[in-house]
Amino acid sequence: xxxxxxxxxxxxxxxxxxxxxxxxxxxxxxxxxxxxxxxxxxxxxxxxxxxxxxxxxxxxxxxxxxxxxxxxxxxxxxxxxxxxxxxxxxxxxxxxxxxxxxxxxxxxxxxxxxxxxxxxxxxxxxxxxxxxxxxxxxxxxxxxxxxxxxxxxxxxxxxxxxxxxxxxxxxxxxxxxxxxxxxxxxxxxxxxxxxxxxxxxxxxxxxxxxxxxxxxxxxxxxxxxxxxxxxxxxxxxxxxxxxxxxxxxxxxxxxxxxxxxxxxxxxxxxxxxxxxxxxxxxxxxxxxxxxxxxxxxxxxxxxxxxxxxxxxxxxxxxxxxxxxxxxxxxxxxxxxxxxxxxxxxxxxxxxxxxxxxxxxxxxxxxxxxxxxxxxxxxxxxxxxxxxxxxxxxxxxxxxxxxxxxxxxxxxxxxxxxxxxxxxxxxxxxxxxxxxxxxxxxxxxxxxxxxxxxxxxxxxxxxxxxxxxxxxxxxxxxxxxxxxxxx
Amino acid sequence: xxxxxxxxxxxxxxxxxxxxxxxxxxxxxxxxxxxxxxxxxxxxxxxxxxxxxxxxxxxxxxxxxxxxxxxxxxxxxxxxxxxxxxxxxxxxxxxxxxxxxxxxxxxxxxxxxxxxxxxxxxxxxxxxxxxxxxxxxxxxxxxxxxxxxxxxxxxxxxxxxxxxxxxxxxxxxxxxxxxxxxxxxxxxxxxxxxxxxxxxxxxxxxxxxxxxxxxxxxxxxxxxxxxxxxxxxxxxxxxxxxxxxxxxxxxxxxxxxxxxxxxxxxxxxxxxxxxxxxxxxxxxxxxxxxxxxxxxxxxxxxxxxxxxxxxxxxxxxxxxxxxxxxxxxxxxxxxxxxxxxxxxxxxxxxxxxxxxxxxxxxxxxxxxxxxxxxxxxxxxxxxxxxxxxxxxxxxxxxxxxxxxxxxxxxxxxxxxxxxxxxxxxxxxxxxxxxxxxxxxxxxxxxxxx
Numbered sequence: 045x046x047x048x049x050x051x052x053x054x055x056x057x058x059x060x061x062x063x064x065x066x067x068x069x070x071x072x073x074x075x076x077x078x079x080x081x082x083x084x085x086x087x088x089x090x091x092x093x094x095x096x097x098x099x100x101x102x103x104x105x106x107x108x109x110x111x112x113x114x115x116x117x118x119x120x121x122x123x124x125x126x127x128x129x130x131x132x133x134x135x136x137x138x139x140x141x142x143x144x145x146x147x148x149x150x151x152x153x154x155x156x157x158x159x160x161x162x163x164x165x166x167x168x169x170x171x172x173x174x175x176x177x178x179x180x181x182x183x184x185x186x187x188x189x190x191x192x193x194x195x196x197x198x199x200x201x202x203x204x205x206x207x208x209x210x211x212x213x214x215x216x217x218x219x220x221x222x223x224x225x226x227x228x229x230x231x232x233x234x235x236x237x238x239x240x241x242x243x244x245x246x247x248x249x250x251x252x253x254x255x256x257x258x259x260x261x262x263x264x265x266x267x268x269x270x271x272x273x274x275x276x277x278x279x280x281x282x283x284x285x286x287x288x289x290x291x292x293x294x295x296x297x298x299x300x301x302x303x304x305x306x307x308x309x310x311x312x313x314x315x316x317x318x319x320x321x322x323x324x325x326x327x328x329x330x331x332x333x334x335x336x337x338x339x340x341x342x343x344x345x346x347x348x349x350x351x352x353x354x355x356x357x358x359x360x361x362x363x364x365x366x367x368x369x370x371x372x373x374x375x376x377x378x379x380x381x382x383x384x385x386x387x388x389x390x391x392x393x394x395x396x397x398x399x400x401x402x403x404x405x406x407x408x409x410x411x412x413x414x415x416x417x418x419x420x421x422x423x424x425x426x427x428x429x430x431x432x433x434x435x436x437x438x439x440x441x442x443x444x445x446x447x448x449x450x451x452x453x454x455x456x457x458x459x460x461x462x463x464x465x466x467x468x469x470x471x472x473x474x475x476x477x478x479x480x481x482x483x484x485x486x487x488x489x490x491x492x493x494x495x496x497x498x499x500x501x502x503x504x505x506x507x508x509x510x511x512x513x514x515x516x517x518x519x520x521x522x523x524x525x526x527x528x529x530x
Numbered sequence: 531x532x533x534x535x536x537x538x539x540x541x542x543x544x545x546x547x548x549x550x551x552x553x554x555x556x557x558x559x560x561x562x563x564x565x566x567x568x569x570x571x572x573x574x575x576x577x578x579x580x581x582x583x584x585x586x587x588x589x590x591x592x593x594x595x596x597x598x599x600x601x602x603x604x605x606x607x608x609x610x611x612x613x614x615x616x617x618x619x620x621x622x623x624x625x626x627x628x629x630x631x632x633x634x635x636x637x638x639x640x641x642x643x644x645x646x647x648x649x650x651x652x653x654x655x656x657x658x659x660x661x662x663x664x665x666x667x668x669x670x671x672x673x674x675x676x677x678x679x680x681x682x683x684x685x686x687x688x689x690x691x692x693x694x695x696x697x698x699x700x701x702x703x704x705x706x707x708x709x710x711x712x713x714x715x716x717x718x719x720x721x722x723x724x725x726x727x728x729x730x731x732x733x734x735x736x737x738x739x740x741x742x743x744x745x746x747x748x749x750x751x752x753x754x755x756x757x758x759x760x761x762x763x764x765x766x767x768x769x770x771x772x773x774x775x776x777x778x779x780x781x782x783x784x785x786x787x788x789x790x791x792x793x794x795x796x797x798x799x800x801x802x803x804x805x806x807x808x809x810x811x812x813x814x815x816x817x818x819x820x821x822x823x824x825x826x827x828x829x830x831x832x833x834x835x836x837x838x839x840x841x842x843x844x845x846x847x848x849x850x851x852x853x854x855x856x857x858x859x860x861x862x863x864x865x866x867x868x869x870x871x872x873x874x875x876x877x878x879x880x881x882x883x884x885x886x887x888x889x890x891x892x893x894x895x896x897x898x899x900x901x902x903x904x905x906x907x908x909x910x911x912x913x914x915x916x917x918x919x920x921x922x923x924x925x926x927x928x929x930x931x932x933x934x935x936x937x938x939x940x941x942x943x944x945x946x947x948x949x950x951x952x953x954x955x956x957x958x959x960x961x962x963x964x965x966x967x968x969x970x971x972x973x974x975x976x977x978x979x
C-alpha cells in the first residue's frame with residue numbers, strides 16, 4: 045500500500061504548495077492593491093492611528109492644529125483646529141480621504157513617514173508606542189493673521205491679504221475670505237465629512253474652500269504701475285522720480301479708434317514728473333512709457349519680480365502672468381494692470397517686498413521650522429534669494445514714490461504714526477458695469493522694512509467711486525500695525 | 531531502531547507553550563500597551579494541560595511520534611491567542627475562555643482515547659458500527675427539535691445551552707468505516723470490469739459504496755447547506771479508495787461524479803451557484819454589495835491578508851473586526867493581517883508537518899488497516915486545511931469549514947484532538963520495536979503440524 049500512499053502524500057504537499065503560493069501571491073504581489081482598495085477601511089483607520097504632529101505659529105506659542113487622543117480603538121487620534129477660520133486656508137484640514145493646506149503639503153512630516161524621521165519610526169516600532177509625527181511651526185504672525193481676517197471679513201466682500209517679511213520671504217499673514225471651519229472636515233467619518241465638504245464646495249459664488257491669496261489671479265490695476273515704473277527706471281540709469289513723462293488727458297491707442305483716459309477722466313496736466321504721475325495714479329503716463337519701451341522689457345521686469353515663476357511655499361501657487369504680447373494697444377492696458385494682466389495677491393506682496401528689500405525678492409515660505417516629537421529640531425527654513433528685481437538705487441526711487449502715495453496721494457488711509465509707510469493703491473476694472481477690484485500694496489517702516497503687505501478685495505469698489513485706498517488701505521494699515529507691534 | 535525521543539518531545543512542547551505565551555504577551559502589548567493581566571495563569575494553565583497530555587502519552591503511548599503533540603499545541607495555542615485578540619475588539623461570539631475550556635476538554639478527550647484504546651485495531655471490528663454512527667451523526671441536525679440552523683447551515687444540534695456540530699465527529703467515524711470497509715473489500719474493488727478509453731472501469735456492483743457515499747455527501751450538501759463537509763467527506767473517501775486499490779480510475783470517476791453533482795446542485799440550488807459566482811468575481815462591486823451571497827466577508831478577509839503584507843501589523847495591531855466571523859471560518863485571514871505572509875507560511879508549514887508525521891505513521895504501520903486509517907486521517911486533515919484556507923484565500927470557491935485547532939468551536943476541537951489521539955496511538959504501534967526473537971537462549975523448537 046506504500047506506493048499509493050506516496051502519491052497521496054505528494055497530493056497533500058501539492059495542496060500545501062498551492063496554498064503557500066496563493067498566500068504569497070496575496071501577501072506579496074496583490075498586497076498593494078488590496079491595501080489601497082477603497083473598500084478596505086484600514087488605510088482610513090491608519091490615518092487616525094498616528095499621533096500627528098502639531099501645527100503652530102509664533103515659534104510654537106499658538107496652536108493651529110493638534111491631535112487629540114480619543115482613546116477610541118478605531119480612530120484614536122482626531123484632529124482639532126482651535127483657531128478655526130482665520131487660519132483654515134493655510135493650515136488646511138485632515139479629512140478621512142484627503143488633506144489640504146499644510147496638513148497635506150507637510151503631511152509626511154506630520155504623520156512621521158518622511159525619510160528624515162526613519163530612525164524615530166524604528167524606535168517607536170520597537171518600543172511599541174503609538175507612532176508620533178513631527179511638529180510644523182509656521183511663519184505666520186497669529187495676531188496679524190487674526191486682524192487681517194477680521195478686517196477683511198468685516199468688509200462683507202471676498203478677498204485676500206498677504207503679508208511678508210521682506211528681508212526673509214517669511215509669510216506673516218495669509219488670509220482668504222470667505223473662509224470655513226476646518227473642524228467638521230476632520231471628523232473620522234467619511235459620510236459626515238463628505239456632506240460638509242460638498243456643502244462648502246457647492247457654494248460656487250463664494251467658493252469658501254478657495255485660497256484666494258495664492259489660488260486665483262486677478263487684474264492688479266494701478267498697483268502694477270509699480271512694476272511698470274521699475275521697468276522704466278531700470279531701462280535708463282539717468283532716470284529718477286523727477287523725470288518728466290507725457291501725461292495727456294487721453295492717450296489714443298495705436299491701431300484702434302479708442303483712447304485711454306485717466307481715472308474718472310481726471311487731468312494730469314499734459315506732462316508730469318514720474319513721482320506725481322505715480323502719486324495720483326495717472327493712467328496715461330504709464331501706458332505711454334510702456335509702449336515706448338516695448339512688451340519685452342516690461343515682461344522681463346515682471347519676471348524679475350517672480351511673475352511667472354512656479355512657486356511652492358510649500359502650498360502650490362497659481363502662476364501670475366502679464367499676458368501675451370498682443371500689440372501696443374494691449375501693452376498700454378497691461379502697463380496699468382488691466383486686460384490679461386493677472387496676479388495673485390501673494391505676487392503683489394512679493395513686488396512690495398522686493399522693493400522694500402532694496403530690490404531683492406526673497407522666496408516666500410510658510411514653514412518656519414520642523415521639530416521632532418521630543419522638540420529636537422529637524423529642519424529650519426533658510427531664507428533664499430529668488431531674484432534681483434531692481435538695483436538698490438531704483439528700489440530707493442520706487443520707495444520714495446510709494447512713500448509719497450501714502451503721505452500725499454491715494455493711500456493716506458495706510459499711514460501709521462511715527463512710522464514711514466510706503467504703498468500703492470489699485471482699482472482694477474473687471475467688466476463694464478461691474479464693481480472694480482480694490483488693491484493696496486505697501487511696506488513699513490520704509491527705512492528698515494519689517495513687513496510688506498498686499499490687500500485684495502474682490503469687487504471691492506462698490507458704487508464705482510471707492511478706490512483701493514478707501515477699502516483696502518485701512519486693512520493694510522491694521523496688518524502692518526499688528527506686525528510692528530504698535 | 532527508533533528511539534523514543536521523549537526528552538526532545540518535552541523540550542519542543544515547552545517551546546510551543548513559550549511561543550504561545552509570547553504571542554499572548556505581544557497581543558496584549560499591541561492592544562493596550564501592557565502585558566495581559568492573566569498571562570501567567572493562562573500560560574501556566576496551557577503548560578499544565580500540555581504537561582498532562584505529555585504524561586498520558588509517555589505512559590500509554592511511549593513510542594509515539596514526538597513531533598505531533600508539540601505541533602498541535604502550537605496551532606491550538608495560536609488559535610487561542612487570536613481568539614483572545616479578536617475578543618478584545620468586541621466582536622460578538624469570540625471568547626478565549628470558552629475556547630480554553632474546550633481545549634482542556636480536547637486534551638481530556640485525547641488522553642481518554644489513548645487510555646481506553648490500547649490497540650487501534652480494535653476499531654476494525656467496529657467497521658459497520660462506525661459507519662452507522664457516522665451517518666447517524668451526519669443526519670442528526672436534520673431531526674426536528676434538536677437540529678438547529680446557524681448562519682444558514684443546518685449542521686448543529688442543540689443540547690441544553692450547547693451547540694454541537696456532529697459532522698465533526700461523523701468525519702472520524704466515517705474514516706474508520708472507510709478504512710475497515712476498504713481493507714475488507716479491496717481485493718474485489720481492484721478487479722477490473724470493462725475498459726473504456728484508457729481507463730479500467732470497476733465492476734458495477736463494486737461501485738455501490740462510492741455511489742452511496744456520493745449520494746450521502748450531496749444529500750448533506752443539499753439538505754444542510756453544508757458545502758464544506760460534503761466536499762471533505764467525499765474527498766477523503768476517494769483518497770482512501772485510491773490508497774486501498776491503487777486504481778486511478780476511482781479517483782477520476784469520483785471527481786467526475788462530484789463535479790457533475792455540484793454542477794447539478796449549482797443549477798438547482800441558488801446558494802451553491804452564489805458561492806461559485808462569488809469565487810469567480812469576488813472583487814466586483816455587484817457581488818460585493820449584493821444582499822444574497824455577498825462576497826463582503828471574503829473580500830474583507832483578502833484585504834486583511836493584503837494589508838498584513840510580508841511581516842504583518844503585529845499581534846493586536848490589526849483590524850480583525852472588519853471581517854465578519856473572524857474568529858471562526860476566517861481566523862486564517864485575521865492571522866494573516868497580524869502575522870503577515872511570514873506568519874501564514876509558518877502556520878501552513880506546521881500543518882504540513884502534522885500531516886507529514888501522520889503520513890509517516892501510515893508508511894511505518896505494519897498492517898493494511900492501520901495504513902489506511904492513518905493515511906485517511908492525515909489526508910482528511912490536509913484536505914480540510916486546503917478547503918478552508920483555499921476558500922478564504924480564494925484559491926477555490928469558499929465553503930464553510932473550521933480551520934483545524936484554530937477556529938473557535940468546541941466540537942471541532944474535541945474531534946480533532948481525538949483524531950490526533952488516533953494518529954498518536956498508531957504511531958506508537960508503528961514505532962514500537964517488534965518483540966525480540968529469543969534465538970540467543972538456545973535452540974527453539976519448531977513445531978510443525
